[in-house]
Amino acid sequence: GEDVEQSLFLSVREGDSSVINCTYTDSSSTYLYWYKQEPGAGLQLLTYIFSNMDMKQDQRLTVLLNKKDKHLSLRIADTQTGDSAIYFCASGAGGYNKLIFGAGTRLAVHP
Amino acid sequence: EAQVTQNPRYLITVTGKKLTVTCSQNMNHEYMSWYRQDPGLGLRQIYYSMNVEVTDKGDVPEGYKVSRKEKRNFPLILESPSPNQTSLYFCASRQTGEGFQYFGAGTRLSVL
Numbered sequence: 001g002e003d004v005e006q007s008l009f010l011s012v013r014e015g016d017s018s019v020i021n022c023t024y025t026d027s028s029s030t031y032l033y034w035y036k037q038e039p040g041a042g043l044q045l046l047t048y049i050f051s052n053m054d055m056k057q058d059q060r061l062t063v064l065l066n067k068k069d070k071h072l073s074l075r076i077a078d079t080q081t082g083d084s085a086i087y088f089c090a091s092g093a094g095g096y097n098k099l100i101f102g103a104g105t106r107l108a109v110h111p
Numbered sequence: 112e113a114q115v116t117q118n119p120r121y122l123i124t125v126t127g128k129k130l131t132v133t134c135s136q137n138m139n140h141e142y143m144s145w146y147r148q149d150p151g152l153g154l155r156q157i158y159y160s161m162n163v164e165v166t167d168k169g170d171v172p173e174g175y176k177v178s179r180k181e182k183r184n185f186p187l188i189l190e191s192p193s194p195n196q197t198s199l200y201f202c203a204s205r206q207t208g209e210g211f212q213y214f215g216a217g218t219r220l221s222v223l
Contacts, residue, residue, distance in 0.1 A: 042215055044214070099154075103151050
């Protein structure tokens with residue numbers, strides 16, 4: 001079945017850039033999403049990219065999509081302590097019926 | 112304010128005692144869905160609904176029931192909860208079609 005994989009943990013220094021990587025298997029995915037989950041909270045849509053795009057930038061966030069390799073990345077520039085959270089990659093699977101989520105990457109930002 | 116509201120936020124229960132987790136959205140969305148989140152597994156879909164009276168199984172439907180009698184509500188029912196259903200549950204909604212989902216704040220369930 002469809003699968004989304006991402007590394008489970010990333011630690012960065014405050015002010016540095018963070019890059020969270022994700023690979024997916026469903027080549028029919030139309031949209032690819034990044035969600036953020038802060039402790040004790042639900043999932044908040046951070047950004048998304050349409051499958052015919054290579055890159056999307058939104059303030060400190062840059063999403064890169066390599067459709068050939070089925071690889072998605074999220075870059076957070078000037079990472080702050082408030083960026084500490086779990087980041088989920090998700091692909092819009094066939095039939096528009098569900099999202100396939102990765103296991104989540106826990107980002108820890110230290111001084 | 113557009114939102115998805117789940118209740119309760121926290122629930123501790125015992126094996127076999129029926130429970131219902133409610134979910135309500137105020138955005139007139141046709142599509143609603145339930146997920147469970149477990150460490151190292153991400154979110155897995157339990158059930159979804161494309162519209163009123165239309166529901167279908169997701170990836171992990173065993174032990175759960177849902178109903179969609181009204182557009183705004185999509186309750187999750189555990190007829191006989193078991194400890195392996197201890198998890199964090201999320202309700203989500205969106206307009207039909209490929210668009211992003213709005214998530215509720217989550218319900219943390221412990222089954223003893």
